[in-house]
Each structure stands twice: as structure tokens, then as C-alpha cells.
Amino acid sequence: MKTHTILPVSFFSSCLWFLLVSSLCNFCFCDLNSDPVLCIPTERLALIDLKISLTNHAYRLSSWAGKDCCSWPGVVCDNITGHVHEIHLRGPELINGLYGTNEIEETRKQRLGGTISPSVIKLSQLRYLDLSCNDFGNGSIPALTGSFQNLIHLNLSCSHFRAEVPHQLGNLSTLRVLDLHDCPNYIDAYVVPPTNLEGLHSKSLVWLKNLQGLQYLDMGFTDLTNASDWFPVVNNLTSLQELHFSLCGLNRLLSNPTTGSFTSLIALDLSYNYFDSMMLPGWIFILRNLTLLDLTYCWFRGVTPGTHGGFHNMPSLRTLILSGNAFVLSSFFLNGLSSLSNLRRLDFSYCDISSPILGKLQNLSLIEHVDLSENWMVEEIPKSLSNLCNITTLILSFNEFSGNVSELLERFCDCESPKLEILDFYKNHLIGQLPERLGNLKNLISIDLSFNQLTGAIPESIGQLSKLYSLQLQNNSLTGILPERLGNLKNLSLIDLSYNQLTGTIPDSIGSLSLLWALWFSNNRFSGSIPNTITIGGLSSLNSLDLSNNKLNGSLPESIERLSNLQELILDHNSLTGILMENHFVNLKSLKYLWVGDNKLVFKLNVNNWIPPFKLVQLSAGSCSLGPQFPSWIQSQTNLEWLDVSNTNISDTIPNWFWTTFPSVVT
Template sequence: MSVLLVLLFLSLATVNINEGCIESERQALLMFKHDVTDGANRLSSWSLHHGHGDCCQWDGVVCDNVTAHVLELHLANPRPLLDDYGSDAENEATERSKLRGKVNPSLLNLTHLSYLNLSQNGFGGIPIPEFIGCIESLRHLDLPKAGFGGLVPNQLGNLSSLEYLNLRADIEDNLYATDLQWLSGLSLIEHLDLSDVDLAQASNWLQVLNTLPFLKNLYLSGCQLPQVPPPTHLNLSSLAILDLSLNDIENSLGGSIFHGLSLYSLDSLQFLNLGSNKFQGKLSSAIGNMTSAIDLDLSDNELEGPIPITMGNLCNLKSIVFSELNLNQDVSTILAVLSGCVSNQLDKLDLSGCHLSGQLTNQLRNFKSLKELHLSGNSVSGPIPISIGELSSLRVLELDQNQLKGQLPSSIGKLTNLEILDISTNLLEGVVSETHIGNLPKLKVFQASKNSFVLRVSPDWIPPFELELLGLRSWNVGSMFPLWLHSQKHLRHLDISGSRISDSLPGWLLNLSSPFQYLNLSHNQIHGQIPGIPWAMSVDLVIDLSFNLLSGPLAPISPNVYFLDMSNNNLSGSLSPLLCYKLKETMGTEILNLGGNVLSGGIPDCWLNWQNLLVIKLSNNRLNGSIPSSMGTLQSIVSLHLQKNHLSGEIPLSLNNCTDLILLDAGENELHGSIPRWIGDSLRKLVVLSLRSNKFSGYIPDELCAIGSLQVLDLADNNLIEVYQDV
């Protein structure tokens, strides 16, 4: 009989599965879909048509296999925002895939919902819905960077079954909490992330956290934590992860957090991040008690060295980030301290900006597991040791801004996993050939500017890598543009300034398939005309072609060019081809430098579509005519350089609209009339005013004395009337 009952139960369960999800819960999901804007059709399967009626089969929905109740909603944006190297199209796609609108209270009908993830969406700054605090079955609530703002609702404290809560915010959403007492209702919480939630008014934050006995992972980065008194008993011994970075915490607060205990006595901690605070004093030898430590970040504090010898006992350490500390120590001594059991496990060592001296030694070969080595911004000298080639796991090697000498060892070519190599701003010299960089297939960033290297590769060489950043400033790359650059389809940042190139500017360089973000070819002997700069370039593009031998007329530029410097060349002709090419196109350019050329003709009246300009440099040319009145529409401009031309007429009254001007230099022209009184009335931020060597006449207006910020006033060599007053 019992066997028959079991078979009957199984048959009923099977029928339930075949019937699909529960009707009330299906309707709840459809109501949720109705209230959100789904630009990428992520919820297209949420439909009653075309055989999609079973909501347990809908994308992002997880049901119980037996009861068919909805248990989980996985609605995080599947396209998280990319870093600075993400293309405009990729970032637009990410924005489009965000769910927007509002969250319908119909989710309350999902009475068995234990998991809710809405992260990385775009709910436009609306408050976190209070009704979420009534979904008592929730054990996991994931809302990081979902676009919620305003006050965190106290109702979340009703989620007594919650084990995981992530409210990590975007700063622009202004998510905040003035009181964290509601957290005490989350007695089972193990993972809590309130990073970038403003807690500046939550004076009870530490007191409440001390009541959570099962808390293991605590993230409070960038929360503006206030100073608080210590609790009588600190109960954070279960913590495995503690992140209090970016809070400006001072020593006094640090002491209160650990209530008289040594900072390093929390021997259960595996990950500790106190970076970007204001801790002071010497690193304590008690750090050696953190025997469970895996990841230790004390960067950007006011702590001082030396590194305690006891750190050599932390055999579980995989990451040490001590950047921007005042260690003031010989780098070889630090390597000696860590060369025991620590070196066998260490993946990352960041000692950049730590006032280190001395030389790198062959102790490096002890760090076989090292994937990242950051020693930027120190005073490390001597050669790069040959043993660097034995660190076969290295992905990031940053030795820039030191005093390293000698040649680049050929053993660097053995680092086949290397993705980032930065040796810029040192005293290195010698030949760099295919032996050094020809076997680095994963290399994405090669920064070696400000050294004295000579590049010597075969003319038909095709690198095995696809670079995104390349810096060869001050190298000798030869008289011709390196043809192998043509193979770099993902290059966004290129600096080959001062590299002895005497070639013409090749069209292919500006037409590579991957748009540039930064292009610096300055201080060479590049000649010939400038081809048009393609309009498919990246937004905020920086182009520096200054100090070359470029000639011929100006060419139109992309509206995406943020910074354009073509100064100190032999460019001739009118400004019109550049300034007036598309009068209806809004130009994004903020800095425009055409000084030191042989440009002639008048300044065209085409400034209405250049409203983003902050700096204009047209000095040292052969421009004539008057200053056009449309320059007065540039209300954001802070620096205007017109000196050493043949400009005539009066200073136009329209410039009184440029109230943010800090520098105005129209010296060494043929301007006449009186010096306008409105300069003193309107341009109250001026620091430098130079009108020297013109034909101004009359009196110096008293209004200039009202410019309190003025530091340089040069009116020499004009026809001004001098006024003497008896004392």
C-alpha cells in the first residue's frame, strides 16, 4: 500500500510540473513586466503566446521542481558597464539593456521568493520599494547599482531570513541612510554590502553591526562613516572580509573599531581593506598575527615603515597592496622579508609610491606565483635583473617613474603571460628588438616613454600582440613611421612624440579600425599636409601634432576631438576650413591650439558651434582684421591667446559675456581705441591681462583696480595717457 501512495504522489508531482507555474505567480510576473521599460527585450520570453505560458521556463525565473513556486528572480543587467576601454557602441548597448521604470508590488504574490537580483539596472533614482521588506521569504537581496536612490527604507529590517544584502550604490544616485537600527532585525545576515551608500548621519553604524553574530563579509567602502564611540564589547570575530576603504577614517576611529585590541588580532580575517583612509603611525609587528590573511590592503594612508619582519609568517597571503605608504625602505630588504613562505603564494605585490630605494635583486626569482608587480613612483635604481624572466606567471609589471639604468634584459621576452608592461620614465637605454617584445602574445599595454631606447625590428615585422596603449615617447624609432603599427587594430592610445620621425603623416594612421582616444605625434619632424581627421573617432579624443614641420591648409576635424594642438608648425591659409566646416555641427572641442604657425586672413565669425571651448590659442600667426563679436558667445572660455598677430579694431563689447576668463592676451597687435571699462566690471576672474604693444589710447580705466584676482597687468607700449597724482 505504501508503494502505491509513493507512486500516486510522484504522479501528482509530475502533473504539477507539466501544468507549469502557479497562475497567481505568473500574473504577478506579467504585472512586473508591464511596469518596466525593457529596451533590449530581455523579458521577451515573459509571454502567454507561442508556447511561453509556463513562467518557470521564462528567462531569469527559477521555480521549485516539485511545487512550481517561483523561488528566484535573476534580473541583473547581463551587460555590466565596461571600463574606459569599452567602445561607445558597447556602452550604449549596456545602457539599452537596463530595466527602467518602477518595481510593481505584484512581487508580494511570490510568497516563496528567496532570491531577488535587480543589479546594474536603471531605475532612475527612485527609492528602494518599501514593499520589498514584506517579502519575508527572501534570503538573498541583490540591488547593487540598480539605479535606486534616496533614503534606504527601514522596512528592509523585517527580512528576518535574509542572509545576503547588497545595496552598493552609484554615487550619483544619492542613496543614503540616517539610521541603521533596522539592520538589527537581520539576525541571520552573513554578507552585507553598503558601499557608497551615504552613512554620514548614521552614528549608530558600529553599535548595530556589533549585534550581527553571523556577519562574515562586511563592505562599507566610501560610506563617509562618522566618528563613533567604541562599544563596550566588540563582536566582530566572525568576520572574514572587512572593507572600510575610502572613508577618511582616522586613528582614533580605528582604535574604537577594535576597542583596544590590536588591529591585527582579528585572526579570522582573510580580506582586509583599509585603503584610502587617514591611519597614522608605524606598521605594527602584530600584523604577523593575521595568519588567515589572504588579501591585505592598507594603501593610501599615512602609515610608515619599515615592513615588519613578522609579515614573513603570513603564509596564506596572496595580495599585498601597500601603495602610497611611507615605507622609506630598501626594496631588497622588503623582498627578503617576504621571500619565505609568503613568496610561494603571492599573486600581487603593490608597493608603488612607497619611497623605496635600493636595487632589484635576484630575490625576485623566489616569487614564482607573482602575477602583478607594482613598483611605480619610487627611487629604485640599478638594472632590471635578468631573473625577471623567471616570473613566468607575471601579467602586470609596472616599474615606471624610478631611476632604473642599463638595458632592457632580453629575458623580458620570456614573460609570455604579460598583459601590461610599464617601464616609462626611467634612465634605461639600448636597443629594443623582437627578442624583447616579439614573444609577448597577450600584451595589451606597453608604456616605455621617457627612456633612451632605440627600436630595431624588421621592416616587415608583424607583432604577435594587439596593443591598446603604446608609449614610445623619446625613443629613436627611426625616420619612418613604424609599419607594424598598421597591424594594431585595437590601438586607442599612441604616444610616439619626440621619437625622431621625419616622415609624412600617413593616412592609414588616422584610419585604423579601432578609434583613437589619445594620439601624440608632437616634437618630431613630420612634414606634409594634415589629412582630414575622421569623424568616426572616439569621444573626448586628444590629438597633439605640435612642434613638427606640417604645412598646407587646415583640415576639418571630428566634433569628438576634445583637445587639438597643432601649434608650432608651418600651417598656412585661413582658419575657415577648420572653424566653419559644419556650421550646424556642435563641436566638443575644449582646447584648441593653433599658435606658432603662418595662418593668415581674418578670424572667421564661426564660433557659435564651438560652445565647449575653454582654451583658444591663435598666437604667433599672421591673422588680421578685427576680433569677431561671435567670440563673445564662448561663455565657458577661460583662456584666450591672440598675441603676436596683426589684429586691428577695438576689443568687441561681446567679450563681456566671457565672465569666466582667467587669461586674456591680445598683446603685440594693432588694436586701438580705449581700454574698455567693462573689462573691470565683467571679467572679475582675470589673473592675467596683457594688451601690450598695441595702439590703445586714453586713460587706464579705474575699473581694472576692481579685479581682485589680477596678478599680471601688462599695458606697456601703447599710447595711454599717464596720470600723476600728488601725494
């Protein structure tokens, strides 16, 4: 007979507690060993579709993989719900003039292209979308962009969109920032630029009426020529703080608008528009909250009659750009400058101003950028100018300023922490010498004191300007030898010392400037030979070399062929001797201008029927030796426009092919 052992209740309780604790431990360990996936699956698939629809040669979106889309670069999710709130896919910005060919190509590779997948509509909680600085191949802005009901920030600028701006953007009732501006490559400052007919355009801005929460609006370079309703529509956007309508083809600006949102603006940019009335409306001067006013090349010649306000009514201004407007000629407006104590940037270039103005800047202690170029200002530079120790950019070119540059720069050196970066006094009447302490202005990236009356030597301390990008001192009366420490300027791209009285040899250290694009030393008194360091490959970026009209002697180093980017080789009017052979030119595939005339060089090309790797536009070889036969290699230079082979020991007759190949060449 089987007997049953009755276990105490405490035993069952212990077992239950053991099982419970074991379960909790298993749960905790599982939770520790796996990260929770926040991403919503449908939104992850929408992002995958977006990745597929976009193209990119640099594989920027290759990291968009795995289950948790909230951890992908450029994607921001809500920490609780997991909904995608933000997409940041801004491409690299391309700044003209600051990049070489390789950098431009690399920038283009980094930009996204292709199309925007319709699946993005599934990102129903999206609040921030930035696709700026990409390249969508002149496609249209998708109408579906107007479906993001929660969108606050939309930036599609500089991404090569074209066609009509979709009116569906008017459905984005929560939008606060809308940036659709284009980024053109060039603006001609001397003419009224044409409207951007091939880019974005809009026949009416009535769709903006629903965006009553909009605070920032930039439609620069969008053709609004036919949008006659732009002013009343924008004037009724009650929350608007910044308006940027540069180069939009606007032609009408109301002189007496009804009270509207303009009075609350802090930034107004109407630059590069040519309004029918050439009179600036007086209501501009009642915008007391403005921190930025840009009317570049609006060509206003005066202000509407009865205007009583002026700059003294705009105490908040930090940026004032009025380039190309003659209304500032009035002393009434110029006198108001001294009251703008918050001003950081002032641009009155191309305004036909002849009255003294520099003395009115002495109280603007916060000023950082001053451009008064292309005027007729007759004024001695006041000592007070160098008290502006926060200034980074000082452009006074093309004026009639006088004074001693030594005193001015010495006083800038006395600043506790000099911030000067750009100094441009091109074409004035300055005298004096470059101070020994010039190297103390360590933030300088550009110096242009050309076409003045400077004397003396270039100081050794210039080698301390490690950030210097451009040095232009041409057309002065500088003397002495070049400092060896010029080779320390590793960021130098342009150096122009032509038309001075500099002597001595060209320092070997110049050959270490690997970023140098242009080296112009013409019309001086340099002697000795061309340094091998210039031609052995150190100047790998060199595009233009001009050593003409000096006293250089010796032969041209065969290593000149290593300057593979060279387009201009200008060595005429020296005392160079020696033989030029095919090896000198073997890698000069980009060469377009070859000026070696008035030397004693001998072209000795041993290869029969030699065809140069280059296509010259101009060839000057007068007084060199090319003969006795007429050089057959010239026949391959089909781009030739100008030719000088006078006194070159050619005793041959001019071949018939010359007249058929070059019917209009100038000789």
C-alpha cells in the same frame, strides 16, 4: 424462438482484464508523451506581469514564455509544490577601467530597468530575490518588498535605487542576507568623499531590530548621516557575521560599547567614513574572529588610550585594509603583522609610514595582495620578499625603496608556479636590468617600473607575457632596440616607454596590437619612418599616439586617417617631411590635440574653405609650413585653447575673425 448462449464466467473476466490493461497502457503512454507542468498558474501570471513591467533592450526575458514558468531562466521552483522559491535576475557588472565604449554600451543594454510589478506579492513562497546590477532609473525600492514573509536573501545592490530605504523591510523576519549597497563610478582617494545624498538614505535603522536572523548586511553608499541609532541597533543583531557600511556618512563610533554582536563578526567594513573622534577604539582589536577589516580613509590618527591589543590578537585576519590611517605608524602595530599567518591581502597605502616593513612579511606565506604605496618607506627590498610565491599583486609605488630589480624578478621566476599579476614599483630607486627570464612570469597583466634607474635592454622574452594589459617603463635609462615580439602582446592596452635611451626603428609588429589605447614612445632615440602598420587600421582602438622628441624621418602615412578613435597625435620634434593633405584627417573626428611642430611638414590643403572633421583643443605646428596665407580652417576650431603657428611661412596679416573667435587662446 431465439436461444441465448450463456458465456462462461472466465470470458467476462478476460474482457475485464483486457479493458483494465488497455486503460493502464493508455495512461502510461499519455504520461510518457507529456511533461508535467510544475508551475502554479497564478505565480506564472505574476512573473509575466513582472516581465512586462521590466524593460530591457537586449530582451533578456524573451525566453519567459510557455506554461512551465519553473523552466524559465532565473526562476527556481520547489520540486514538489511548484511554488516559486528563487528569482535570479542579476545584471552584468561594470568594472571601471576594464571596458571600452562598446563594452560599456553592451553592458547597459543587458541591464533591466522599468518598475517592479505589484503582482510579485503573489509569489508568497519566495525565498531568494536578486535584482542586483540593473538600472531602475533612480526609482524607489518598492515598499511591497517587505511583504515576502519567507524571504531569506534580498540583493538590490548596484541597481540605481534612490530615496528612503522603506521601513517595511523590517517585516522580513526570516531574512539572512540584505544587500542594498550602491556602486559608484569614482572615489576620490585624497579627500573625505561626500555622503550619497542623492542615493538611498535612511534617517533611522530601527527597522533592522526585527531582523534577528540577519547574518550579512551591506548598506554601502547609503546616506546614514542622520541615523544616529546605527551602532546600538546593529550591535544587537545577534546573528550578524558581516557588516559593510562603506561611505555611509557615519560620524560616531562608540569607544566603549556594551557587549553585543560585534564580537561575533567575521567581516567589518567601515571604509570611507569620517568619524568625529580621530582615535580608533581599542575594542576593534578584541574581534578575534575577524577575517576582514577595512577602514580605508577613516583617517584615524591614533588609538584610544589604554588600548592593549593589536593585530597579534586577530589571528584569523585574511584581509587587512587600513589605507589612509596613520595609527599604523606605531611599531607596536607593525610588529604584529608577522603573526598574521592567514593574511591574504594587506593594504597600508597612504599611511605616512617611514619604518621598514617588508621584512615583517617574510612569514606570510599565503599573502596574495600587498599595497604599500604612497608612503615614505626607506628600505632595501629584502630577498625574502620573492619567497612569497602566492603573491599576485605587489604595489610599492611612491616610496624610497632601493635594490636590484633583476635579483627580485629572477627569484620570482624561481617559484614553482609564479602567480604574480600586478607589479608596481613606480617612483622608487631601483637599479638593475629586466631579466631574460621575465617571460616566465606568464600571469603578469600589469608592469609599472617607471621613474626608477633601470638600465639595459627590454628582453625578447617579454613577448611571452600574453596576458599583459599595461607596460610602463618610462623615465628610466633603458637602451637597445625594441624586440619584434612586442607584437605578441595582443591584450596590451597601454605601453609607455618614453624618456629612455632606446634606439633603432619602431617594429612593424606593433601594428598588430588591435586593443592598444595609448602608445607613448616620446623622448628616445628612435629613427627611421613611422611604420605603415601603425596607421593602416591595425591599431583600431588607439586613442593617443606620442612619438615626439625622437629622430624619426620620412612622411606621415596618409593611412593615419584610419585611426578614427585618435584624440592625441603628438609627433613634434622629429625630422618628418612631406605633405599633409585633407585625406590625412578625413576620419579623425575625435582628434583634440595635434602636435606636429619642429618638423618639416607642409600643410597643403587643396579644398577651398576646408572645414576639418575635428575640434582641436591644442594645435602645435611651429616650424612646419602653413602659409603663405593665414589658414582659414583654424576659424572652425572653436574649442582651441593653445596655438603655435610660429615660423610657418605665413606672410599674411592675422585676420579679424581670429581675435573675436579666440579672445583667450594662448599663443
